[in-house]
Amino acid sequence: MPKPDSPLPEVVYTPDSRLQHPLALLKAMGQDLLASRELAWRLMVRDMSAQYRQSLLGFAWAFVPPIVTAIGLTLANNANVLNVGVTELPYPAYVMFSVSLWQTFTEALTGPLQAITTAKPMLVRINFPREAIILSKLGQIFVNFGIKLILIVGLFIWFKISVPWTIVLAPVALIHLIALGTGIGLILAPIGGLYEDVSKGLTLLIGIWLFFTPVIFPVPQSGLFATLVQLNPVTPLLVSARDLATVGMVPDSTHFGIASLLAIASLLLGWLIYRLSLPFVIERMSA
């Protein structure tokens, strides 16, 4: 609104890299993050209601996939087709919880690119705080996880699994897990906005990544495979989130610390890259 009293904010667009004025860049990033909260909420409400309005099963879609995966894996395990060894929890609960965490990670990983792709008509026309579509996506990821959580709680009650007090710390690990996914997603998103290869490659990567993450099997203890699984930054985050809620301890706090730092760093770097490169992506997207 033209407010007569307040001086109008002035923006200058130049060809120079915005990294040459880091303070102004940081200030703008902070401002936009604050300014995008309401919009992010709106977009989230819009996307979720649109998504579920045009579907018969509605919110059921949030928990059908993990149930199907869990049933399949449990059957395979019982029939000894799949030999996963001994888990601390009854296998159905274990696999359901792990799969939900894994899916949350992959949603976070693919989220930014999806957000850019679906918001393309808006992005190329209106200059709104670009953080909003990412925040909206994060909100959706949390809501989806919340729905899955209902299912997990149900399973825990069914199998009479007691939960330790450390469960209150589990969300920290979960947030770091989402941060890692979103960070990597944000780093890849700009290139993904230009080249289709990224989204195809990402699907492939997720498939392979699952093999090196203790989702359907417990953490392997020895051998080359164990080393690879331990080098995987998702492992400590996912295992910590799971163990804090069930066993009551962080299995490997050093690895958890390193992975958490990596997650935060990638999120910040991703944000910076996303912000700096989006004008160039938009320029080529509509061309």
Place this chain on the structure above:
Amino acid sequence: MDSAIETVDQSLASKEVVLTVDQVSKKFCRSLKRSLMYGIQDIGSEILGLGRHSDTLRKGEFWALQQVSLTLNKGEALGLVGSNGSGKTTLLRIISGLIKPDTGNVKVKGHVAPLIALGAGFNPVLTGRENIYANMSILGLSNREIHQQFDQVVDFAEIGEAIDAPVHSYSSGMAARLGFACAVHAKPNILLIDEVLAVGDVKFRLKCDRKLRELKDQGTSFILVSHNAYTILAICSSAIYLKKGEALFWGDTHTAMQRYEEDLFIQDSQKITGQFFRSEKDLKNSNGLDITGLFFREDGHILETSPFSGQSIDFCIRCRVREAISRVSVRIAIRDLSQEEGDPLLFFNSYDDQVYLDLPAGEHEVRVRMLYLGLGMGTYTMRVFVAQGDPPAYTLDRVDYFRFAVRKQPGQGKAQFYQPHSWSLQSEQ
């Protein structure tokens, strides 16, 4: 809103500059593959904080916008005219901060709302109500502000009961009206309007015009892109004419429109001189009469430029006759440049007018007097036949393709046809 305060404020700040575009250029690449590669390159240098030498062209690139400068004051409307691909939309997108300029800089004061984006972010599954909230959020309004404006938006869009129906059940006109209503009620400081005023029926268009004028009085500045001369003339006090990315003219709206329309309707205006000369044929190819020139005269002087619509002129056919010929008649057919076949726009035949020319050997000039040139502004082709006999069956010479242009005088309305006329007033007392 207190209108008295608004008015005072506006008069104080009437010269306040809200937008400065300084020597802005933008380059594009036609090859998609290369364009994407350059995109990655640009992203790389942006992230590393390096200069990306944006002022030089890489292979396959061209300037989509070149050294364009403009300023826009508060409450002022600027028209942007130019044919497709002249860089109008690119300029608007740089101003709204969607893409970065390659040279120069843009200073924007206040909030910019692009009307390039009628209903951007409309989700067809959701109701009109939900979409208003989403769309206006994207345009930068807070929930409280949207809430305050909501009824006005619905009112303005004339959606009525349908507000709670999903948008995909709306007619295209309704959706466009809703989009327009959202954008103008977002009350931006600068409104960028790209070819969208053609939405809805005449009644709604008038309403849009009124609303825009109201916003302008309240201090909103505009940049308006339209192919419709009347829209530009009605709203804008100045205009820029863009051609192939260059601002060829920046000044009063009339002149800008004139330049644009001349270029649009008179292609290659430099090449078309309205004159045609050729040397006489050799004996073997000649039928005894050779057309050596076609041109216009005004008051006996040969016109060096294209004639005006409504001008009093002679069309002249110069020819050379080798031996005396009798009963010569001339046929002239004029067509629009784009019109290949069918009835010509104008047709003269001296035979029909019972005019026969008896030509002794030598140079001659046949003149057709046109008291008022009836053709409107545009480019035309003419066919000229000179024939002999009664009926004229034997073609002496012909010119199949004489291209000429007709201009319009400054201040003259653009029309396809010039009707000589005069005005008078008769009053009864």
